[in-house]
Amino acid sequence: MADERIMQGQQKIWSEMGRIMYFLAVGSFLLKCLAMHKSLEDCIVEFLIIVGVPVYHLIRSWQLKLSFRTTNDEKGRRSRIRALAFRLAVVAVIFAVYLLQEPQKDWREVLVYVLSFLAAFQACQMLMVFIERKRADKLEEEYDDEQG
Secondary structure, three states: OOOHHHHHHHHHHHHHHHHHHHHHHHHHHHHHHHHOOOOHHHHHHHHHHHHHHHHHHHHHHHHOOOOOOOOOHHHHHHHHHHHHHHHHHHHHHHHHHHHHHOOOOOHHHHHHHHHHHHHHHHHHHHHHHHHHHHHHHHHHHHHHHHHO
16 A cells, blocks of 8 residues: 555646646647647647646536635735736737737737637636635535534
8 A cells, every 4th residue: 555645746746747738738829829820720639628627627626525715815816816917918928929920910809809808718717716615615514514
């Protein structure tokens, strides 16, 4: 039987490797779309990874009755603000690169598309945070009832 520390070490390595592979897929997707001007059909594997991994994570955490909500709401709020600022910076860079590569395109059209995508993404994330908060409270009550 393997030692608990060894098993945790293996799980951590697999987790880190999965995270690295996820970010490589994001990088590959951006490189193909921005630098190589590939269509979405050419990036379907990366797209499926980018969309599928968070969905799998969400479903699996629900199955295992896990909640990843932080207990410190102020810290979580600051983290979400930093994430939004990072996304806005990425959008600005993508917007600038696209306009430099396609100067004949109308910048308003591109900006509306990118900002609407970001707004939809942010709205989905806010919804998921709300759902996760409610779910964490419910799980906490359930565990308290089991112990009490």
